[in-house]
Amino acid sequence: MxxxxxxxxxxxxxxxxxxxxxxxxxxxxxxxxxxxDHYGRLIPRALGQLGLPEEELVRHIAWDIGIAGVATALARMLDAHLIAQRYSRLVIDCNRPWEAPSSIPMISEATTIPGNEGLTREAADARRSAIFAPYHRRIETVLGQRQQDRRPTILVSLHSFTPVYAGIKRPWHVGTLYHRNTRLPPLLLQLLRKEGDLVVGDNEPYAVSDATDYTIPVHGERRGLMNTGIEIRQDLIDEPFGQEQWAERLARILTEIEAVFGAEHLPV
Known part of the structure; x- marks a missing residue:
């Protein structure tokens, strides 16, 4: 479809x-x-609160805590285009293939999502139609226009991760996520580790795959764009001060990456 x-x-x-x-x-x-992909935590009015109390809807299961502030500040610092998705990943996860079981999760971490149980095909299609499709269509349109205009493009998917998942602590401050791209991630890893005060994950806390991810495989790899994902630990960016700090750090590192590759060597 x-x-x-x-x-x-x-x-x-x-x-x-x-x-x-x-x-x-x-x-x-x-x-x-x-x-x-997980910028916001809105829920369509027709779905109520998906049967969940408010305290669940502010947790990491509903959105990527702190990444909205980082992404917005970073885009402004670099004069870069940001495309973000405002609705909760509990309604539909915009970084999952829509045929994947985790696209509309019935359980997230240890929380059952009552409003996602027993969905008809029509109800699931309505979520894809209202939220998933417009977001990814906009990314397609923007990247397609940049390609047509022969504008060099590097795709970076921004995320955040919870410090503790299923009772297991995660030591990384930041991680780079990638699949087939072998140019950008090694340099990004090198520059992050050069900071000296960071525990940096190499495809941690997640690795990208065609089965579990959508944005990087579809928009980055299929177009042949240089790409990477960046995951920041949520306790480092859950307040505005940390968000600004991380935006400044990433702006500095990404500016160095742009200088290393140079516009003439970037895919268009």
Missing amino acids: SLDTVISRSNLLADDEVPPVLEVNDNGRSPFVFTC
């Missing part, structure tokens, strides 16, 4: 509800294009 077909079925969001896609610097001059 194509994104165009899914979009045509959209009826979940009312006209007065927040649209799923948020953009910053849509005319940004930087070669970097940032995506943020």
